[in-house]
Amino acid sequence: MEARYNPAAIEPKWQQYWQQLALDRTPELPAPGQRKFYALSMFPYPSGNLHMGHVRNYTITDVIARVKRMQGYAVLHPMGFDAFGLPAENAALDKGIPPAQWTYQNIAQMEDQLRRLGLAYDWERKVVTCHPDYYRWTQWIFLKLWEAGLAYQKEAAVNWDPVDQTVLANEQVDSEGRSWRSKALVEKRMLKQWFLKITHYAEELLQDLEQLRGWPERVRVMQENWIGRSTGAEVTFTTEQGDPLLVFTTRPDTLWGVTFMVLAPEHPLVEKLATPEQAAAVKDYQQAAARRSEIDRTAEDREKTGVWTGSYAINPVNGAKIPIWIADYVLMGYGTGAIMAVPAHDQRDFEFARTFGLPIQVVVQPPDTPPNTDIDLTAAWTGGGVMINSGPLNGIPVGKGEGESVAQAIAYLEAQGLGRRQVTYRLRDWLISRQRYWGCPIPMIHCPQCGLVPVPESDLPVLLPETVQITGRGGSPLAQLPEWLQVPCPRCGAPARRETDTMDTFIDSSWYFLRFTDAQNQTAIFDPEKVNTWMPVDQYVGGIEHAILHLLYSRFFTKFLRDQGLLTCDEPFLRLLTQGMVQGLTYVNPNRQDKDRWIPAARVRWDEQNQPRDPETGELLQVMYATMSKSKGNGVDPEDVLRHYGADTARMFILFKAPPEKDLEWDEADVEGQYRFLQRVWRLVFEEVHGENLPSGDPGAGKELRRAIHTAIRAVSEDIEEGYQFNTAIAELMKLSNALSDSPLKGSPLYREGLETLVVLLAPFAPHISEELWHALGKGDSVHRAPWPRWDPEALLVDTVTMVVQINGKLRDQFQAPANADAATVQQLAQQTEGAKRYLENRSIKKVIVVPNKLVNFVL
């Protein structure tokens, strides 16, 4: 046994031992009567190297999985790789390595890193999304979606990323109109693309958020906003030309206040509505709007623009003839792409009316204005009041949300056959086709005779050819492979061609958690008993950046597969923990702008006073913590930490430094502190093992030590159970270590029991050192198979307690009292303290509050 703690020596040794024991293998199914627990981290993209964010994510889940396992659960804790995606194509371009080769190399490398971190994964269940064993089932799901009518192709104005040369889903374009990956400004293009009908589940995806009590509130709110449900009515106006013009409104009660209509520039009716006089202006405006990117359209400080088509429409409720305009503040993608404008009660319409001198008709009387006067608005009135100038609605109060007036308006519209109640969502169908090579091929065939024909299930997988020429130019390289492209039509046998688009990688990750339950299945996507036993994921851990994309898509797939009869659960992830970012020490030049502000640590110049300075300008730099990133040059490589301190220290530091959901500042001194703690535990054990300790024979200390041991068991168990408070759990381990270190009972059986308890409690956090110490203490088998200790309530009992004396709620003294003493006794003891005497002299006590074992409060 080594005299000093040397992680480099013990960590590989035990990792090998665990592999021999097959310690981390999960049973196919839990044993009869055994409870299951499914712990899952978001699987990584195989970039080649783990970063600290990964380490934090996986460590958190690993501790949860290990504790559950020690508590007797059958634990499913798998890992895999989200392996399709653009970086592989970029690497192929840069380095001339085929994407597949690059990806599998990276996977091997990362797998090795994960093993060295001591993460307890069942690697037999590894899932790699770019492997045909996996993606044949991705394709199979696509076919099911096609059969169910939830996959379709349509020509649409889509987001085109000019850098990555592909289209993107709405979810993949940020609020500035940039690609989530390339950060390029996204353009709108009309293209024929594949979509999945996620909107079919809009209502359920919204409603079921209610069930997800174990999710962070903000993630639920983000999804709620993204789905964006609004209720109102659909109303049919009629154009002069006699065409019906459908609008959606949340305020059908203001129909009598409509003074004009606005269509989105892309609205299909615009061509027909443009009069000869206005045609040129309309065309110009349409073209300008098409050129304008999403960012211009929203960032322009809300300056309203628009053009009159020259035509009119008839308001169905009062026959009013109102002009039809086009303007880019109306979006083709929402509602019907056309609005009825009520400038008096909608701020956007108000601004538009002001800009173009259009009339404003008030139909809601604000509460504090005298009736029957001209109301001169300086802004749209969107508050409550009473309906006026509105025919059958006059006199009806306007409430919040769907108040009285809205309900009445809808009833009126439905009775008259002019419109109907309608619910609209912001959620759009999911655009899933990508003009990229390294992705899952869409299993469809274009036949000149039969049209779109699905690849028969028996022909799956549609293999992605692995030897192709990646050019980096637009268009899929698959189109350049005639032998792959050309196939006979499965239906009629005529020469046909394969679909060359591949699927969005988010599809691959929308069901991987299901495959883990039966990863090796060669004949079915998964076995129903297995999937329904292990699902749902009990604890999912990952970054907040997936709050919408991945989590929403996964929920959608789960619901779809449930409706296919393949699953019984409604929601995939019972509890979600979004872990905080890992931040690194960062040097900032406050005088510089943007990216140049960040000075990588390696480039910082240190002056004589040891102050950080800009290497070029010599300016004093600001020191702060910021999320680790390449551009800031403030990252810490997990490899360096592993080499320097070992996996156990890295894990301990990460868990101790901050609660899991908060950001974590990577501080070398604190890492050092954790290393010292492990070293102290090491010394404590080996001093005992080497017989350096002799019992001093103080019998009174036994009770105290026993209490310390059981207090630690309880505190660590509860801290983990109640919201994964690993930081305080480790603090409790430190307390126990301190108590053992100070104990006069070294060398006694009780002391040894204390050490064993410390080692077992430490095991989920620092698995290697715990195993070493466990064996050093002469225990057989693995510490990770030891049952999680239970605390004995008896051991927690005390004879005397320290109680405090308060006078009017202010702390004045403290005293020792027998545990659970009655109020009268305690009050008497309290009154005898110096602090109490001083304040109670010559004063009458109005009231005494006694909190058992805690305090006595005298109210004067």
Added chain:
RNA sequence: GCGGAUGUGGCGGAACGGUAGACGCACUAGACUUAGGAUCUAGCGCCGCAAGGCGUAAGAGUUCAAAUCUCUUCAUCCGCACCA
């Protein structure tokens, strides 16, 4: 603008409505050392010699008692944002 969250020592962070600052880092003093960035002992919210007073972003309220509950304000972070 709308929505969500967070404000506690020098720092990270603890506190079922009941002794604010657990645990750790940093720091200070001492011990042991050839040395120490090792280890051990002690101290460590602020003011004060002390007694004591003041302290959880600010202000009010509820309560015998508030970091914790309620209201108002401020600050910071995050998400959404012309969604009809």
